[in-house]
Amino acid sequence: MYTLSEENYLKSIYRLSQQLNFKITPTAIAESLKNNPASVVDMIRKLTDKQLIEYDKKKGVKLTPVGLKDAVLIVRRHRLWEVFLLEKLGYHWDEIHDIAEELEHISDATLADRLDKFLGFPEYDPHGDPIPKANGKVPKPYSVTLADLKTGDTCRVAAVKDTSSSFLQYLQKLDIGIGTNIKLLEKIPYDNSLVISISGKESTTVSQKFGENILVD
Amino acid sequence: MYTLSEENYLKSIYRLSQQLNFKITPTAIAESLKNNPASVVDMIRKLTDKQLIEYDKKKGVKLTPVGLKDAVLIVRRHRLWEVFLLEKLGYHWDEIHDIAEELEHISDATLADRLDKFLGFPEYDPHGDPIPKANGKVPKPYSVTLADLKTGDTCRVAAVKDTSSSFLQYLQKLDIGIGTNIKLLEKIPYDNSLVISISGKESTTVSQKFGENILVD
DNA sequence: ATATAAAATTAGATAAGACTAATTTTATAA
DNA sequence: TTATAAAATTAGTCTTATCTAATTTTATAT
Secondary structure, three states, X not given: OOOHHHHHHHHHHHHHHOOOOOOOOHHHHHHHHOOOHHHHHHHHHHHHHOOOEEEEOOOEEEEOHHHHHHHHHHHHHHHHHHHHHHHOOOOOOOOHHHHHHHHOOOOOOOHHHHHHHHOOOOOEXXXXXXXXXXXXXXXXXXXXXXXXXXOOOEEEEEEEOOOOHHHHHHHHHOOOOOOOEEEEEEXXXXXXXXXXXXXXXXXXXXXXXXXXXXXXX | OOOHHHHHHHHHHHHHHOOOOOOXXXXXXXXXXXXOHXXXXXXXXXXXXXXXXXXXXXXEEEEOHHHHHHHHHHHHHHHHHHHHHHHHOOOOOOOHHHHHHHHOOOOOOOHHHHHHHHOOOOOEOOOOOEOOOOOOOOOOOOOOEHHHOOOOOEEEEXXXXXXXXXXXXXXXXXXXXXXOEEEEEEEOOOOOOEEEEEOXXXXXXXXXXXXXXXXXX
């Protein structure tokens, strides 16, 4: 159906389109795929010809209904495989993304649905990202971050925005995972550092950047 | 590590090398991969440069120790995924090969071993082919076919040589799977057709070609 | 032993998807 | 508004893996 590259572009454009009020330019796509903008321009032409995207210099790149449907399916496969790798094969949080990047391209028509069933129809992947349903519906993603809380608030870690292994390994070191309870003890006015208590334990200080990458319930 | 094509060539050469006393020529590889012989000649050069194979016009193509090791790993992955697709995801016998052809190329270093453990270290795949172990050792493959039996002999289906879906669907129709008991009632001298009884039921006649593609215990 | 067929090889073409370098267009700031 | 920077685009190159067509080598049969 699609080539590997086409799928990666579709997925990348979809991910960028999730960032509200963000114009999807060739440069933005190039950065997200670590490609040269010139290559992106070529692929924009190809995907436009195939009616998977529309490109308007003013408005940037936008997925067509068909392009959107298929991009969502790729993301669905990615997130289902992540659940599989973590829950069934015992991988760690920070190892699953790259493998799922490969697995998501397996093209069999019923594979995602069978895997979904096998895994018990999970709603969120191990990073807390919503797993699109077979019909294309996407569960509501989390939007409040740890940095949005007020002093004294308590929350439950629901998802992470940053999925780099350096971030995930830091979380592991701090004993933070999906479901961990965190209380915001203090916000340092100087640089917005956050003093928190993890699972009721002694306090730890983390940066603003850190807090902005943790989504909470 | 390897490109998709390189892996497919390695696997193809390995499979051909399993056929005893068979010289692996460019033409044979071309047929097995449904490629043009000219393309094969190019890839033979490439794999020779990488020291994965040796090519001697007289002796044909041969895997080097390194090439063999890696070819076996690809076959290991293929067969493990086949077990997964059949046992865990509920696919049928004739659907799993093509999907495993894609899955086998997922390159993570520990994936095969984790999958192996998750599946309970199976010795044979759903077609009865031996699954190479993590150390590269390959369990003994079955070698006696239904066509080798003498009239009156009873056997248990252990594996199939042909994995085309037309063959597998025919088997399904005849209610034959791995483990099915078959008794050879008669061999028709004219064309070596076989009259057999499947699971003790009424007799059925199958062709010599059919019998040669069923390996028995 | 030689004609013929089959197999192997070479030469050159093509397509996909990436690149660099040069150019054009658009945005931004003085 | 105009100079400058940034972004987008074009033109042309490269690599991988395929192909076709032509040629050379090897095998086979009379």
